[in-house]
Amino acid sequence: EVQLVESGGGLVKPGGSLRLSCAASGFTFSSYSMNWVRQAPGKGLEWVSSISSSSSYIYYADSVKGRFTISRDNAKNSLYLQMNSLRAEDTAVYYCARGFYCSGGSCYYDYWGQGTLVTVSS
């Protein structure tokens, strides 16, 4: 069974940093593109970042470029999101999602974790 389990969310002050993790199991992690998608409270879905299976290709939404860094460790079946210079508008549930039917770095998302809440507030 495919499982994605996020961790690392919490309350952080504006300008602060946080590192999210996603532990994957039940599939060959090193064969799949992985992604972060977020959802602000009561709002819709927003793609944040993607990383290819071998980390060769990395993409960011303009809203987080230069502040967030995606990475992965295929030996540990883990995905990460380092978030720096956090802003109030980064407050959201952050989902880890597996890429499906990808092309040119753009994917659908066939499995999602349960999400981890990041709250940026003073």
Added chain:
Amino acid sequence: EIVLTQSPATLSLSPGERATLSCRASQSVSSYLAWYQQKPGQAPRLLIYDASNRATGIPARFSGSGSGTDFTLTISSLEPEDFAVYYCQQRSNWRTFGQGTKLEIK
């Protein structure tokens, strides 16, 4: 950036009725469109990809159609568990989501 506009924002129907949800793209996305279902407190679930292909385990009452700029998700006969928020997403040019349609019980 391709903008996806979903309509209606809210759809009120009864179990057993047919639901038709729309997603319109600001420019052609060919058939590179997916639909997701999200229930409160849960992660989204992939229903349809490439406009008309059902994802693994998705019941046959869910179907997708369209190409270019106009897409439709149809639920042929609503079950109680189908009341949720539905999002479309394109992967033709970068990746964007629609703002969602809330399907509520009438």
